[in-house]
Amino acid sequence: MSSLSLRCTLTGFERIYQVNNPTPLLYNHLSTLINDSSWKWWFTGFSDAESTFYISIRRDNTYKLKWKISLSFAIKLHIRDIGILYFIKKQLGIGIINTSGTFCHYQFRDMQGLGMIIDHFHNYPLISLKSVDFLIFKNVFELIKRGEHLHLMGIQNIVALKANQNRGLSNLLKIAFPNV
Numbered sequence: 001m002s003s004l005s006l007r008c009t010l011t012g013f014e015r016i017y018q019v020n021n022p023t024p025l026l027y028n029h030l031s032t033l034i035n036d037s038s039w040k041w042w043f044t045g046f047s048d049a050e051s052t053f054y055i056s057i058r059r060d061n062t063y064k065l066k067w068k069i070s071l072s073f074a075i076k077l078h079i080r081d082i083g084i085l086y087f088i089k090k091q092l093g094i095g096i097i098n099t100s101g102t103f104c105h106y107q108f109r110d111m112q113g114l115g116m117i118i119d120h121f122h123n124y125p126l127i128s129l130k131s132v133d134f135l136i137f138k139n140v141f142e143l144i145k146r147g148e149h150l151h152l153m154g155i156q157n158i159v160a161l162k163a164n165q166n167r168g169l170s171n172l173l174k175i176a177f178p179n180v
Contacts, residue, residue, distance in 0.1 A: 039091055044124040051075045051130070053137035055162045057173060069149045069158055071141060073117050074107035092116070114141055129166070136161045156180065
C-alpha cells in the first residue's frame with residue numbers, strides 16, 4: 001500500500017471531496033440521517049462522549065465574596081467536524097461556536113440554556129461516568145438558581161461539589177478552601 005493511499009484511508013478519503021470544505025456536506029448528511037425522533041438520543045450519546053459540564057470558580061475582587069462562579073456546557077471537536085457543531089446549534093437553537101487553531105468549540109452559559117440542557121439530560125440520561133459530572137453540575141445549577149452562591153456557605157457547598165467532578169479542584173481552590 002502506498003503512503004498516499006494509507007494517508008487517504010486514515011484521514012477519510014479527503015482526496016475524493018468535490019469541495020475544499022466538507023462542512024456543508026457533513027451538515028446536510030446529518031440532517032438527513034438524524035430525524036426529530038432520534039435527535040434527542042443521538043445528542044445524549046454524542047454528549048456522553050464529547051461534552052463537558054464545566055463549573056468555573058475563580059477569584060474576582062469585583063464580587064462581594066471575591067469569588068465568581070459560572071457554569072457552561074461545551075463540546076470541543078477538531079475543526080474538520082465543525083459541521084456537527086452547527087447541526088447541534090441549529091437543533092438546540094442556542095449557543096455560540098468559536099474556532100481556535102485546529103479546534104472548534106460550541107458552548108453556552110446562560111441560565112435559560114443551561115436549564116434546557118439539564119431538562120434534556122434528565123429526560124434522556126447519560127450512561128457513562130459523565131452522568132456523575134452532570135448530576136453535580138445540575139446540583140450547582142440549582143444552588144445558583146436559589147442564590148446560594150451569593151453566600152459563603154453556598155460557595156463552600158459549590159466548591160465541595162466541584163471537588164467530586166472528574167477534574168476535581170485546582171491547587172488555588174484547594175488552598176483557598178482547605179476544609180473541603
